[in-house]
Amino acid sequence: MERISTPDIPxxxxxxxxxxxxxxxxxxxxxALRPDGTIEKSSIEAETQQVLNNLKALLEKANASPExxxxxxxxxxxxxxxSAVNSVYxxxxxxxxxxxxxxxxxxxxxxxxxxxxxxxxxxxx
Numbered sequence: 001m002e003r004i005s006t007p008d009i010p011x012x013x014x015x016x017x018x019x020x021x022x023x024x025x026x027x028x029x030x031x032a033l034r035p036d037g038t039i040e041k042s043s044i045e046a047e048t049q050q051v052l053n054n055l056k057a058l059l060e061k062a063n064a065s066p067e068x069x070x071x072x073x074x075x076x077x078x079x080x081x082x083s084a085v086n087s088v089y090x091x092x093x094x095x096x097x098x099x100x101x102x103x104x105x106x107x108x109x110x111x112x113x114x115x116x117x118x119x120x121x122x123x124x125x
Contacts, residue, residue, distance in 0.1 A: 004062050008035040009054050012110045018058045025062050025121040029075065030054040031113035044081045048088040051117050056092075059121065067094050067099050068121040069072040075116040085115055 004018035004025075010033060011017055018027045032040040032050035040050040059065055074085065081091070082103060093099070111118050 004058060006057050006061050008057055009100055010035075010037050018062060020062055020123070023122055023124050025059070025064060025068070025123050027058055027115040028120040029088065029118040030058075031110055031116050033111070039113060041112070041114070044084045044114060045088050047113070048085045048115050048117075051115055052088065052092045055117060055119060062121075062123060064121050064123040065094075067090055067121050068100055069093075069099045069119045070101050070122050071120040072101040072122075073118045074101065074105060075106045075109060075118075077106060077109055077114045079103075079105050081114060083106060 002020040003016040004020060005011070006017065009017055009030070009077050012031070012033070015028055018025055031056065032047040034040060034050065038049050056066060059068065076082065076085065
């Protein structure tokens, strides 16, 4: 088992941002934390983009990319954000190769975030 992190994504608790086990990479839920520890909240689109940027940074640290993601879970504090989050999310995946996914409404997220995304990637041996 290999724990993966990057100094650009400060964790908000006692967990590993990503863990590789064999060919699988498990990416912990990411919120829109910037490298300085502040959270992007100018718009739900900008917040979603920062979340995806954080996931991409972890993928790159593991020598992977968004096309390796096979499963995603999106947590939203308000389902009214669904369409706006989808518009950013769909551009994250090359050529429309979307992974399996669910979107869940939650009452709150860490640090007042409105969107959190976790993922599982298959990156081979």
